[in-house]
Structure formats: C-alpha cells, structure tokens
Amino acid sequence: MEKxxxxxxxxxxxxxxxxxxxxxxxxxxxxxxxxxxxTGEDAINKAQTELPDLILMDIRxxxxxxxxxxTRRIKxxxxxxxxxxxxxxxxxxxxxxxxxxxxxxSGFARKPIDIDELPKQVAEYIARAxxxx
Amino acid sequence: xxxxRLSYQILxxxxxxxxxxxxxxxxxxxxxxxDIVTQKISEGDQNFAGRIAQEIxxxxxxxxxxxxxxxxxxxxxxxEATEVKGEIDRVQSSFxxxxxxYVADVEGEQIARTGAGELENVxxxxxxxxxxxxxxxxxxxxxxxxxxxxxxxxxxxxxxNGTVVGVLSADISFxxxxxxxxxxxxxxxxxVVVVADNGMVVAHxxxxxxxxxxxxxxxxxxxxxxxxxxxxxxxxDELGRQVLGSYMPIQELGWGVLIQRPLADIDAEVxxxxxxxxxxxxAGVFLGVLGGTLMARQITKPIGQLAxxxxxxxxxxxxxxxxxxxxxxxxxxARSFNQMIVSLKKARGELQQWGEELERKxxxxxxxxxxxxxxxxxxxxxxxxxxxxxxxxxxxxxxxxRTPLNSIIGYTKLMLDGLEGDINEExxxxxxxxxxxxxxxxxxxxxxxxxxxxxxxKIVLSYETFTISDLLAEVISTIEPLVREKxxxxxxxxxxxxxxxxxxxxKTKQVLIxxxxxxxxxxxxxxxxxxxxxxxxxxxxxxxxxGLGIKEEDLExxxxxxxxxxxxxxxxxxxxxxGLAVSKQFIEMQGGRIWAESELGKxxxxxxxxxxxxxxxx
Numbered sequence: 001m002e003k004x005x006x007x008x009x010x011x012x013x014x015x016x017x018x019x020x021x022x023x024x025x026x027x028x029x030x031x032x033x034x035x036x037x038x039t040g041e042d043a044i045n046k047a048q049t050e051l052p053d054l055i056l057m058d059i060r061x062x063x064x065x066x067x068x069x070x071t072r073r074i075k076x077x078x079x080x081x082x083x084x085x086x087x088x089x090x091x092x093x094x095x096x097x098x099x100x101x102x103x104x105x106s107g108f109a110r111k112p113i114d115i116d117e118l119p120k121q122v123a124e125y126i127a128r129a130x131x132x133x
Numbered sequence: 134x135x136x137x138r139l140s141y142q143i144l145x146x147x148x149x150x151x152x153x154x155x156x157x158x159x160x161x162x163x164x165x166x167x168d169i170v171t172q173k174i175s176e177g178d179q180n181f182a183g184r185i186a187q188e189i190x191x192x193x194x195x196x197x198x199x200x201x202x203x204x205x206x207x208x209x210x211x212x213e214a215t216e217v218k219g220e221i222d223r224v225q226s227s228f229x230x231x232x233x234x235y236v237a238d239v240e241g242e243q244i245a246r247t248g249a250g251e252l253e254n255v256x257x258x259x260x261x262x263x264x265x266x267x268x269x270x271x272x273x274x275x276x277x278x279x280x281x282x283x284x285x286x287x288x289x290x291x292x293x294n295g296t297v298v299g300v301l302s303a304d305i306s307f308x309x310x311x312x313x314x315x316x317x318x319x320x321x322x323x324x325v326v327v328v329a330d331n332g333m334v335v336a337h338x339x340x341x342x343x344x345x346x347x348x349x350x351x352x353x354x355x356x357x358x359x360x361x362x363x364x365x366x367x368x369x370d371e372l373g374r375q376v377l378g379s380y381m382p383i384q385e386l387g388w389g390v391l392i393q394r395p396l397a398d399i400d401a402e403v404x405x406x407x408x409x410x411x412x413x414x415x416a417g418v419f420l421g422v423l424g425g426t427l428m429a430r431q432i433t434k435p436i437g438q439l440a441x442x443x444x445x446x447x448x449x450x451x452x453x454x455x456x457x458x459x460x461x462x463x464x465x466x467a468r469s470f471n472q473m474i475v476s477l478k479k480a481r482g483e484l485q486q487w488g489e490e491l492e493r494k495x496x497x498x499x500x501x502x503x504x505x506x507x508x509x510x511x512x513x514x515x516x517x518x519x520x521x522x523x524x525x526x527x528x529x530x531x532x533x534x535r536t537p538l539n540s541i542i543g544y545t546k547l548m549l550d551g552l553e554g555d556i557n558e559e560x561x562x563x564x565x566x567x568x569x570x571x572x573x574x575x576x577x578x579x580x581x582x583x584x585x586x587x588x589x590x591k592i593v594l595s596y597e598t599f600t601i602s603d604l605l606a607e608v609i610s611t612i613e614p615l616v617r618e619k620x621x622x623x624x625x626x627x628x629x630x631x632x633x634x635x636x637x638x639x640k641t642k643q644v645l646i647x648x649x650x651x652x653x654x655x656x657x658x659x660x661x662x663x664x665x666x667x668x669x670x671x672x673x674x675x676x677x678x679x680g681l682g683i684k685e686e687d688l689e690x691x692x693x694x695x696x697x698x699x700x701x702x703x704x705x706x707x708x709x710x711x712g713l714a715v716s717k718q719f720i721e722m723q724g725g726r727i728w729a730e731s732e733l734g735k736x737x738x739x740x741x742x743x744x745x746x747x748x749x750x751x
Contacts (some may be wrong), residue, residue, distance in 0.1 A: 019539060022540060026552075028206060029552050037629035060532075088537060093595075094595050094597075094639065095595070112539030112542050113533070113539070113543055115543055115546045115552070118548075
C-alpha cells in the first residue's frame with residue numbers, strides 16, 4: 001500500500017516526550033519520515049540540517065526560545081524560510097492565533113491532537129506548499 | 134484712660150448739681166446779703182447800745198438816791214459845819230461823777246462845800262430858791278464853761294419836820310461817760326452818741342469836746358427819748374451822713390444811747406460779704422468738683438476694674454481676679470465675678486482636659502484605624518497575591534493536567550483505531566471507556582481553566598461580526614457525530630430575519646456546544662431542537678431535549694460552579710461538569726441571560742439571550 005507520507009519529512013517540535021512520540025507514531029504510521037526536537041534551539045538546528053517538508057511547532061516550549069520565537073528565527077533564515085510551520089496549540093483565543101500567524105506560522109493543529117485529523121492537515125499543508133513552489 | 138466715660142458722666146452731673154445749688158444759694162445770699170449785714174450790724178449795735186445804756190444807768194442811777202438820802206439824813210441837820218463838810222467830802226470821793234457838793238442854810242449861806250473853795254452865798258440861785266420852796270431840782274445838761282464838760286446839777290431841799298431847813302446841791306459831771314464812750318470803736322466811721330432827756334448830747338465818740346448839741350429833732354432821738362429801742366436806717370445824722378442808727382433808752386435817766394454807722398461802711402461790709410460769698414461759692418464749687426472727681430473715681434474705679442477684668446476674661450485671660458474689697462454692691466459684683474472666673478477656669482480646665490482626652494482618643498482611634506487599614510491593605514494585597522497565585526496555579530495546573538491527558542486520549546485513540554494492530558472486542562470496549570472518561574476529564578479541566586481565568590479577570594471579550602449560518606455549521610458539525618452515535622435527531626430553525634450577529638464568536642460557540650452536548654448526553658431517545666429567535670433587543674437561543682429533565686429546585690443550581698463541585702450531585706444530571714457555570718459567565722459577560730426550564734421525565738429547555746449590539750465593524 002502506497003503510504004500518503006512516503007518521501008516526506010516532518011519535524012515535530014514538542015517538549016513533552018509522550019505528546020511528541022504520539023505525533024511521531026501517528027505520522028509515522030502514515031509513512032512520513034518524522035524528526036523530533038524538544039527545544040526551540042534544537043528545532044532551528046534540525047530545520048537547517050534536515051530541511052523538513054513541514055514543521056509541527058508546539059507554541060509552548062521551555063527555555064529561552066519558545067515556539068513563536070523559534071518560528072520567527074526559522075522564518076528569518078532564507079534557506080529554510082519556505083518550510084510551512086503548523087502551530088500546535090490548545091488555545092482557541094483569537095489573539096493567540098494572531099500571534100502565531102504574525103510569527104510566521106501557516107496554520108494550526110489543535111491540541112489535544114486528533115489522530116484522524118492531524119494527518120489530513122499535514123498532507124494538506126505539504127500539498128499546498130509544494131504547489132506554490 | 135478707657136473707662137472714664139462713667140466717671141465723667143457722674144462728674145458732669147455732680148458738678149452741674151453743685152454749680153446749680155451753690156449758684157442758687159450764692160445768688161440768694163447775694164440778694165439778701167444787705168439785709169443780713171444790716172440785721173447783723175443793727176442787732177450787734179443795739180446789743181452794744183444796751184450794754185452802754187446799762188453801764189451808764191448803773192453809774193448814774195445811784196447818784197441821785199445817794200444825794201436824796203444824804204439830804205434826808207438827820208445828821209446833816211444837826212451837825213456842825215465841819216462835820217457836814219466831812220460827810221459831803223466822803224460822799225463826793227465815793228462818787229467820781231459828783232464833782233462838788235454844797236450844803237446851804239435857808240438863807241442861802243453855804244454851810245459847807247466840798248473842796249477847798251470859799252463858802253458862797255447862793256440865795257440868788259434859781260435852783261436854791263426852788264429847793265428852799267421844797268422842790269427837787271435836776272438841771273438840764275449843760276457844758277461847764279471852763280472845761281466844756283457836760284454837767285448836771287441836782288439841788289435838793291433838806292427837810293426837817295416838814296420844814297425846809299437847808300439846801301443840798303451837787304454838780305454831776307459826765308466826763309467819765311464821755312471818755313469811755315469816746316474810746317468805743319464802732320467800725321471805721323461809726324459812732325456812739327449818748328443823749329440826755331432833753332436831746333442834748335452827753336457823750337459822742339467822734340467828738341473830744343462834747344459840743345452843745347441838741348439832737349432832739351432827729352427822729353431816732355425822739356424815738357429813744359420816748360423809751361423805744363430799735364434801728365433806723367437811711368437818715369441824715371448830726372454829722373450830715375447817711376447812717377444806720379441803733380438806739381436803746383436808758384430808762385432810769387430818760388436818756389438814750391445811739392450807735393450810728395454810715396451806710397457807706399455798711400455797703401462796704403455788704404460788698405465784703407458778697408465777695409466772701411462769691412469766693413465761698415467758688416471754693417465750694419472747686420471743693421465740690423474735687424470731691425466729685427474723687428468720688429466719681431472712687432465709684433467708677435471698681436467698675437473700671439470690673440470692666441477691664443471682664444475684658445480680660447473675654448479675651449480668655451483668667452489669671453487675674455478683680456481686687457475689690459468693698460462690701461457694697463460693686464464688692465458683691467466683684468466677688469461674684471471672681472467666683473465666675475474661678476468657675477470659668479475650672480470649666481475651661483475641664484474642657485481642655487476633655488479636649489485633650491478627646492484628641493488623645495481620636496489620635497488613638499486614628500492610629501488604630503490606620504493600623505487596621507494598613508493591615509487590611511496588607512491583607513488585601515496578600516489576598517490579591519494569593520488569588521493571583523491561585524489563578525496562576527490553576528492555569529498552570531490545567532495545562533500540566535492537560536498534557537498527560539492529551540497523551541492518554543491520543544494513545545487510546547491510536548489503539549482504538551487499530552492503527553497499531555487489531556484488538557479484540559473486549560479490549561476495544563475497555564479502551565473506549567478509557568477514551569470517553571479521559572475526554573470528560575479533559576472537559577472538566579478545560580472548564581476549570583476557564584473559570585479560573587474568569588475569576589482572575591483574564592477573560593476578555595472579543596467581539597466580531599459573524600453570520601449565524603457559519604456558526605451553526607461549525608456547531609452542528611461538532612455535535613452531529615455524537616447525535617448520530619446515540620441515534621438521536623437534531624433539528625434547528627432560525628428566524629428568517631436573523632443573518633449576522635455581533636458578539637464574542639468563540640464564546641458563543643462554546644456555550645452552544647456545551648448546551649447541545651449536555652442535551653445529547655442526557656437524552657436517551659428522541660430529538661434535540663435548536664431554535665434561534667429574536668425580540669426587539671435580544672437574540673434568543675434555545676435548546677430543547679426530550680431527556681431526563683431536571684428537578685425544579687435544581688434549575689438554578691446547575692449554573693452554579695461552587696454547588697456543582699459540592700458532594701450533593703444533582704440527581705440524574707451528574708457529569709454536566711462545569712460547562713454550564715462557564716456558559717453562564719460567558720453569556721452574562723456579554724450582557725445576556727441564561728436559564729433552564731424543565732419537567733422531570735419529559736425533557737428540558739435551555740435558553741440564553743444575547744443583546745443586540747451595534748455592529749462597529751463589518
């Protein structure tokens with residue numbers, strides 16, 4: 001069976017190991033190559049070295065660089081600025097969403113993750129990004 | 134001098150009274166001064182004239198009886214001439230007034246005579262002849278030719294058995310009287326005049342030599358020789374002066390004493406009296422004014438003291454009492470005043486004490502209040518901080534709770550979906566139980582977070598304009614799967630004119646999903662109906678189900694977050710969670726109302742309203 005995610009690389013950024021592993025599992029089951037990062041710094045490094053097709057970025061991250069800051073920095077680096085970033089957030093507040101969009105996110109993935117919905121969203125955004133390339 | 138008005142008033146009145154009284158009396162005295170002087174002088178003169186008259190009378194009155202006795206004595210008739218001489222010498226030496234005595238026989242031959250003169254024949258003398266005829270003869274006053282002394286001769290018969298046997302004659306001189314009268318000083322120009330019974334002057338103060346002066350034509354002399362006594366004023370006297378004459382008769386001799394003063398002297402005396410009266414009046418006025426001043430000062434001084442004392446008291450100085458020891462009304466007033474000061478002092482002291490006490494208490498209370506206030510403020514700050522910490526804690530905890538829960542839900546779903554390999558039916562059932570309970574727990578945590586945020590004031594409304602149809606589509610797509618799962622029906626109707634809303638879209642959506650979710654949860658069979666209507670001022674959302682229904686007494690409590698978390702769970706409605714409490718907050722924040730109506734066993738209707746707001750943006 002041809003997996004929808006075959007040949008596509010996803011960077012999942014989440015400080016919580018369980019949450020991150022769930023995403024890895026859900027997407028891995030769909031055939032995606034999933035790379036993990038637990039901190040904003042790691043995320044920026046991995047984005048540069050791995051050049052993923054899409055980044056799932058948890059907004060709340062510990063340490064000096066949170067999800068928004070990491071997004072801003074990635075978007076500031078020209079060779080990786082094109083990579084679409086989906087914000088992982090539990091918030092439904094419009095101002096939070098606006099902040100994420102301002103930082104450079106392309107869209108949102110709701111937390112808690114919906115294991116049915118998330119792969120669909122991921123596929124949709126990758127498709128959208130490649131069509132604009 | 135501040136308190137002189139009263140003393141001036143008293144003084145002015147006093148002076149006026151003195152001046153009027155003294156003036157009137159002085160004026161009256163001046164008016165009657167002439168009469169007074171006249172009367173005084175005339176009284177004095179009359180008195181004096183009386184005394185002179187008495188003296189003359191006393192001196193002269195004894196002369197004639199002595200002679201009569203001598204003439205009648207038998208010895209004289211029988212004695213030898215020498216013996217007679219001795220007898221008459223003795224008598225003459227006893228009476229200085231008698232200048233000479235002779236005794237003559239019926240022939241006129243002098244038998245004896247006083248002195249050393251030769252005996253004469255007096256048979257041709259008128260007095261002898263009269264006496265020889267048995268008459269007593271008292272001559273008029275005459276002036277002795279050589280000395281010009283007023284003289285009188287008394288000639289008496291010497292009778293023996295009814296027959297005249299001889300004659301006794303004596304010359305009487307008034308020189309002594311004249312001399313004594315001459316020495317009398319009657320004022321500056323006054324004089325004393327003694328007149329004999331024939332009006333002849335016997336003695337005259339102003340004349341060393343008595344002139345042969347007949348004053349019988351003067352009315353005063355007429356009066357005094359008539360035996361009257363009195364005063365006569367304003368006649369012309371023997372010296373041609375206008376005089377005041379006082380007169381007194383010498384009864385025994387039929388003579389008169391006259392004291393005369395020139396009116397000019399009297400006028401001078403009147404003048405003097407007037408001057409005296411004038412000066413006395415002036416002195417009286419002066420003394421009166423002086424006394425009045427002293428008296429006024431004496432009277433007003435304590436009043437002044439009282440006045441200044443009361444002024445001091447009025448200015449709040451209670452330190453100096455009035456020093457008046459008098460026992461009169463002013464003294465009583467002063468004592469009362471001092472007592473008043475003492476009372477005032479005491480009262481003021483008490484007042485001050487009270488004031489200080491009050492101030493102290495106010496100070497204390499203020500300090501206490503300040504302390505309390507500070508404590509309250511501290512407590513408040515502390516409480517606020519605690520509240521903030523609590524909210525922060527809840528928010529953090531909710532997140533912390535949610536994260537593992539999300540993992541539970543995700544992994545359960547992963548297994549439930551068979552993505553990691555098949556599971557048997559029993560396992561699937563169990564996993565489903567895990568899944569639904571986890572979801573419920575997540576809802577509770579989410580509501581808790583919302584409530585915490587509401588309490589912390591962190592929820593802000595975010596108004597926007599949106600279409601009803603979009604909102605409905607989203608809500609229904611969320612609820613539809615649950616409805617289908619339970620085999621229920623979901624219908625909805627929207628009033629035709631409702632198109633757009635201006636509200637907090639996310640919160641409105643959350644409320645709708647909550648109410649619809651509850652309806653689905655508690656409805657076993659039948660349908661759920663969503664109705665959206667409007668009034669003039671509100672949009673009205675209502676959700677009706679055919680579920681268990683709620684007891685009437687619980688209808689309000691289900692919106693109460695605190696009662697919800699209590700142990701007394703609402704029968705048959707357990708597990709609603711905190712959703713309704715959150716919904717109530719969200720609706721009321723937007724100015725709407727939310728309530729429930731229900732009939733137990735038949736179903737419930739939940740209604741909320743949103744006020745129509747002006748759409749500020751598209």
